[in-house]
Amino acid sequence: MKQIIIKKAEKSLSFFLQSNYPMLKIGTINKFFRSNKIKVNGKKIPINSPLKNGDILNLYIDDMFFEKPTKENAFKFSNKNIDIIYEDENLLVLNKPAGIRVIDDNWKNYDTLINRVKNYYFSIGDITTPFLCHRLDTGTQGLVLVAKNEEFLQFMLELFKVQNLEKEYVCVVKGIPQQKHSIQNAFLTKNAKQGYVTISQKPKNNFSKPIKTKIDFIECYNDYSLLKIGLITGRTHQIRAHLSYLNLPILGDSRYGINSLNRQLKMKYQALCSYKITFGKITNKRYSYLSNKSFECPTPWFINSFFNREFK
Numbered sequence: 001m002k003q004i005i006i007k008k009a010e011k012s013l014s015f016f017l018q019s020n021y022p023m024l025k026i027g028t029i030n031k032f033f034r035s036n037k038i039k040v041n042g043k044k045i046p047i048n049s050p051l052k053n054g055d056i057l058n059l060y061i062d063d064m065f066f067e068k069p070t071k072e073n074a075f076k077f078s079n080k081n082i083d084i085i086y087e088d089e090n091l092l093v094l095n096k097p098a099g100i101r102v103i104d105d106n107w108k109n110y111d112t113l114i115n116r117v118k119n120y121y122f123s124i125g126d127i128t129t130p131f132l133c134h135r136l137d138t139g140t141q142g143l144v145l146v147a148k149n150e151e152f153l154q155f156m157l158e159l160f161k162v163q164n165l166e167k168e169y170v171c172v173v174k175g176i177p178q179q180k181h182s183i184q185n186a187f188l189t190k191n192a193k194q195g196y197v198t199i200s201q202k203p204k205n206n207f208s209k210p211i212k213t214k215i216d217f218i219e220c221y222n223d224y225s226l227l228k229i230g231l232i233t234g235r236t237h238q239i240r241a242h243l244s245y246l247n248l249p250i251l252g253d254s255r256y257g258i259n260s261l262n263r264q265l266k267m268k269y270q271a272l273c274s275y276k277i278t279f280g281k282i283t284n285k286r287y288s289y290l291s292n293k294s295f296e297c298p299t300p301w302f303i304n305s306f307f308n309r310e311f312k
């Protein structure tokens with residue numbers, strides 16, 4: 001049991017618990033409340049009742065729920081629901097929903113994809129330490145590869161380096177491409193401080209990197225197009241920035257797109273999904289079982305909206 005003396009007025013019992021103890025989610029609080037494990041001044045009060053200075057709060061709850069987040073245990077404060085597409089002893093393939101980060105380098109954002117994976121394994125008693133093989137933008141849905149050991153991580157990083165892995169995306173853009181099938185070349189210059197990139201036909205400075213983006217037209221209606229995108233190079237924000245540069249901004253993209261249109265369409269996330277990843281031929285005997293293997297995620301949310309002609 002934990003006893004707390006309230007030192008200043010709080011707008012509600014529920015708000016106080018969620019604000020001070022991140023492990024106590026609203027669902028968990030309601031569960032404890034229904035089983036009479038939360039009492040104020042020895043009595044059960046409505047969960048939304050305000051607290052007064054001097055109130056005594058008794059919590060008949062396991063000590064684990066009073067744990068405070070640190071860099072080492074931050075994963076415990078995340079959601080543990082993950083959409084597993086494939087798993088073996090080395091590799092985990094996930095379908096990341098739009099709206100969550102794959103990782104937070106400052107660890108203050110607890111609910112990241114990698115923390116969800118850690119929390120998932122922790123909850124089932126698995127001691128696996130997962131490692132991200134690559135990143136995906138927060139607002140982008142799609143496949144993310146996670147290594148389940150350091151040796152496989154190094155193998156995967158080398159695979160990305162030699163481009164022996166094909167990543168395909170699907171998106172909806174404003175505009176219609178001039179060519180049905182093309183490979184577009186340009187240069188990408190990253191502005192790390194501002195968190196965006198710029199695209200140009202020639203290098204802007206010594207830090208400009210060449211990019212190649214494969215664009216395949218699938219279908220259009222009005223002035224909206226459904227495209228398949230192949231990443232020949234994989235730079236930060238490459239697809240979003242490059243398509244915008246080509247006057248084909250992705251719907252829902254708040255950084256490189258058309259925000260007035262995004263508001264009109266009430267789009268919370270960009271209509272972009274990393275839907276397919278294919279391994280090339282692998283000579284490493286230990287991992288040769290992955291040679292030419294492909295993984296696909298379920299149909300992304302915006303595909304049905306496109307075919308139902310919901311983008312007006």
